[in-house]
Amino acid sequence: MISRDIIYYGLIKGITVLYWLIIIKLSSIYLDPESFGNFSIAFSISTYIAIVLSGWQSSAALRFYHEVDSKLIYYNVLLKTLFKPFLLFLSIGVLASLLSYFYMSDDFFWIVIAIIPLSILYGLFLLIVPIVRIKRDLKFYLRLLLIQSVTLIGTVIPLLRIFGWVGVILAFVVSYFVVLLYFVIIKINQFHSIWYVKTNTKLVSQMMSYGWPVVLIGAFSQLLSSIDQIVLKYNGYNNEVGIYAANYNIAEKSVFAFLAIFVSAFTPILYKNINSKNFDLLLQIRKGVSQFLLFALPIVVLLAIFSRTISAVFLDKKYVEGHWIIPIIAFSGIFVGIASFYSEVLTVAKKTKLLAALYGVAMMVNIVLNIIFIPRFGILAAVSATFSAYFVLLVLVCVFASRNNNVNLST
Numbered sequence: 001m002i003s004r005d006i007i008y009y010g011l012i013k014g015i016t017v018l019y020w021l022i023i024i025k026l027s028s029i030y031l032d033p034e035s036f037g038n039f040s041i042a043f044s045i046s047t048y049i050a051i052v053l054s055g056w057q058s059s060a061a062l063r064f065y066h067e068v069d070s071k072l073i074y075y076n077v078l079l080k081t082l083f084k085p086f087l088l089f090l091s092i093g094v095l096a097s098l099l100s101y102f103y104m105s106d107d108f109f110w111i112v113i114a115i116i117p118l119s120i121l122y123g124l125f126l127l128i129v130p131i132v133r134i135k136r137d138l139k140f141y142l143r144l145l146l147i148q149s150v151t152l153i154g155t156v157i158p159l160l161r162i163f164g165w166v167g168v169i170l171a172f173v174v175s176y177f178v179v180l181l182y183f184v185i186i187k188i189n190q191f192h193s194i195w196y197v198k199t200n201t202k203l204v205s206q207m208m209s210y211g212w213p214v215v216l217i218g219a220f221s222q223l224l225s226s227i228d229q230i231v232l233k234y235n236g237y238n239n240e241v242g243i244y245a246a247n248y249n250i251a252e253k254s255v256f257a258f259l260a261i262f263v264s265a266f267t268p269i270l271y272k273n274i275n276s277k278n279f280d281l282l283l284q285i286r287k288g289v290s291q292f293l294l295f296a297l298p299i300v301v302l303l304a305i306f307s308r309t310i311s312a313v314f315l316d317k318k319y320v321e322g323h324w325i326i327p328i329i330a331f332s333g334i335f336v337g338i339a340s341f342y343s344e345v346l347t348v349a350k351k352t353k354l355l356a357a358l359y360g361v362a363m364m365v366n367i368v369l370n371i372i373f374i375p376r377f378g379i380l381a382a383v384s385a386t387f388s389a390y391f392v393l394l395v396l397v398c399v400f401a402s403r404n405n406n407v408n409l410s411t
Helices: 002-032 032-066 072-081 081-103 105-134 137-165 166-186 188-194 200-232 238-252 254-272 281-307 307-314 317-321 325-348 354-377 381-403
Strands: none
Touching: 002 032, 002 105, 002 137, 002 281, 032 072, 032 081, 032 105, 032 200, 032 238, 032 317, 072 081, 072 188, 072 200, 081 105, 105 137, 105 166, 166 188, 166 238, 200 238, 200 325, 200 354, 200 381, 238 307, 238 317, 238 325, 238 381, 254 281, 254 325, 281 307, 281 325, 307 317, 307 325, 325 354, 325 381, 354 381
16 A cells, blocks of 8 residues: 555655765764764754744644645645744844854854754745645655755765854755755745635634644654753763764664654555545554564664664764664664554544643653753763653553544544
């Protein structure tokens, strides 16, 4: 059922992983661990903000596409609800830049400056992706990704050498800008038609009600994977942040990559077929989990055996001491993968508020463990807290999914 989609998403994720590995390798060569840590923190915060800026539109784009008869009205809602949050963030960002310039350290000031354009452009990119996903226009998605990848790799070295870690952020900014410009040029006629449609306020309300809890899920998920870096930085582990972030990224781009492939292919088809007769939701979820584990478990074993070699290949030698992080974070990805599939029981039942609460609990577990133990144990505490929080998330999602497995798909 999803073989074609898996092939396309495999190509898409493969390209994404490849350019990330290139970025990580180049950054580890040219940057010291403290600077790499600054880059990682700035990118993580930008991702968090981008999710908040366009998150409810992105999630609702997937959920409501097949429920809205008029696609012009559907796109009109997505387009016209973007402006206020982006303008508000831009105003806050300018104020934060001024305050950080006069009252904060240089590192903090440049992190703030880097965050503003990346958050805006990445937020817009995150809205385009679910639209092409739900339409299953994967050739176009692949084209957009190739444009972004080529632009990113082509600009990162000169910008990195001139501006240091800020140059890496600038390379991402340029790459997203080029993609968005291409998208607007290609779709300019559609934008004109969409803009002049009367906005359906009832649909806005329905999509926001569904989407905002999903925004919280995305925000909590991002905090789960990045709060440890911020706490490490706050407690003075400046070099350790870079070592941790670099090896964490290697692990994340392995198991989490396979998770993204299967979930990306699985979700659009799920939403298209949930109202079909004889559609067995749990059976499809179990199939998805089995396919994911078939690929993910061998990857984790290989990462555990060859973690030092892998770290040495993809990172500069000054980062290799953190190789032991890779298999632990990768195994944590197994927990996230299973939880991601079973969370679809709650999203189909439109219990996104409950799902957001479960992610919130896991996030709080991670934050509390980090705050308590990082001052004393450093990276070891960060890794242990992440592992524990993802396990808590898995248990919570499975428990509540089992309680809601008799959902009426037609409602």
